[in-house]
Amino acid sequence: MGRKVTVASCSLNQWALDFEGNSKRILRSIEIAKSQGAKYRLGPELEICGYGCADHFYESDTLLHSFQVLKDLLESPVTQDIICDVGMPIMHHNVRYNCRVLFLNRKVLLIRPKMLMANHGNYREMRWFSPWRQIRQVEEYFLPRMIQEVTGQDTVPFGDCVLSTKDTCIGTEMCEEMWNPDSPHTYMGLDGVEIFTNSSASHHELRKADQRVNLVKSATTKSGGIYLYANQRGCDGDRVYYDGCAMIAINGDVVAHGAQFSLDDVEVISATLDLEDVRSYRGELCQPQMGNEPKPCHRIKVDFSLSSCDDIYLPTHQPVEWLFHTPEEEISLGPACWLWDYLRRSGQAGFLLPLSGGVDSSSTACIVHSMCVLLCQAVEDGSREVLQDVRRVVGDESYRPQHPRELCGRIFTTCYMSSENSSEDTCSRAKNLANQIGSTHMNINIDMAVKGILGIFSLVTGHRPQFRAHGGSHRENLALQNVQARVRMVLAYLFAQLSLWARGRPGGLLVLGSANVDESLTGYFTKYDCSSADINPIGGISKTDLKSFLLYCVEQFQLSALRGVLAAPPTAELEPLTDGQVSQTDEADMGMTYSELSVIGRLRKIAKCGPFSMFCKLIHMWKDALSPSEVAQKVKHFFRMYSVNRHKMTTVTPSYHAESYGPDDNRFDLRPFLYNTRWSWQFRCIDNQVSDMSAGASKQ
Known part of the structure; x- marks a missing residue:
């Protein structure tokens, strides 16, 4: 009958500037799509060069190598008899664009530049690309000579256009365009486009996946149509993790979707759908465009059909239910996949973690x-790629992991760094957890190193600092805590470099940090201490979420040692013990609870609150627990701590981005690091408001 189409969408684990690897993964996805009967294959955004090239997009090499890969794709027999939709940067009239290139049988059909840029949060697309502003307009693009020699074409259409096959019409969106209120799929659908595609590089954040799914479903609920969504997967070379979730929807229903977290470098999903279902759905809802509407989409015709004449017996895909992961599962899976990408691509042999026995580590x-x-x-499950990577990491070509605990012992080293201020409880908690997960565990006493450093100071100055508990000043007390913390960082890197050497094994270890997002907000950590590491999988996760995650791990992984970790108060253990017990706690040092910090962090970053507007919101949010004057003290204390310690974020360990209120100075939170820490004008406004409220209350 010629009305059923089979289309495919992908999630690919591309890597910035890995042109050879990216090309192989693209070809593999096309090969799989064809084996599933697809006539159209969609890939993620900028898949040829990798989305995270950043300032490498300025380099002509990046554009050149992208075209070299495109040439190989055009020439490959794998790409024949299927419309291939790939992403790459292209310069047109000396302006750089983020583009989709659609080609078929060694011919470029069209180039569609991105029209709406992602330029907030983690994204800086306007730094490297310009948006295509000419709605429904198309120009001629002169192909590079290397492409002309393959295709026989001098020019191809470049601009806001759609592809018209013999049986349907296909229109392109790119990532941010779907999230925008003025999405292209709206006007394309009203002009008869039946299949929408979206190539994306959308990162994982906790509790975000349903937003994507709802946007795709709503795009086809309004006016019908088929929607293909492709996404990047894995660590492209930066702090974010792209979490896949490729999907295909029709008329508001998802009919196929891929995994959100997976170690597979290439995942292809396909669906067979009936175009008549789209036409029947639209027949009742859609009206023709009026005369005052913008001109119709520019159609590029191609002599090709997605359907076949004998498809009457071909079954179509039916709606499926999407089961979303809980936040605890997301914490377990997302950072784990990110860590594996980082480890296998770094050339190192494993991880080393200073394990304190607290919630964070x-x-x-x-x-x-x-x-x-x-x-x-x-x-x-038979993944040859994962097995090869594991063997390369452990340095044994015959190795085959038998159990997670056994593999953990091969690639994960933990160490408890004790001092005279450490308690037996934290030491035993760290040891018990290491035993249960199977890590190679060491106990390292740092007292000798600390005393040596303090001895040098005393020799030079003639003074020996004392803890506050022994009569010392605040400055002495803080300096003595910081010495311990920084010694741990030095020892962590020493053991990371040489512990495998001492065991007669090749390679080095990546040092893992374990400062949570709330501590980064206030700067409650020592600069260049053991929170300074190579990478940090929890740097974007709140303490509240981490506690829930550990409860999940108790049941999911049968790690009973975590019960003791959860029951203990968070403490740095940098001050002397009192009768053998810890007297120092994190929340007392910070002057607020971790749950309060999470609220403050969201107001500061997401709600864009300064001190006064934050106070105005919190007096209502916390009215049942705190008076206006107490709220004022909390707000002022936070902003003092935040501004005093903001400089620490300039050197913070690269962390997995998991929360939209992360304070990462280097990528996500572009704020000053030198402040007037008195906040005199702002705090005076708060004090005046408290006085007005108190006066108003006394009159009632």
């Missing part, structure tokens, strides 16, 4: 354990 250890669970499962 225990959470990091559990994420590594979760990574080992995923690796063992992938090997058991």
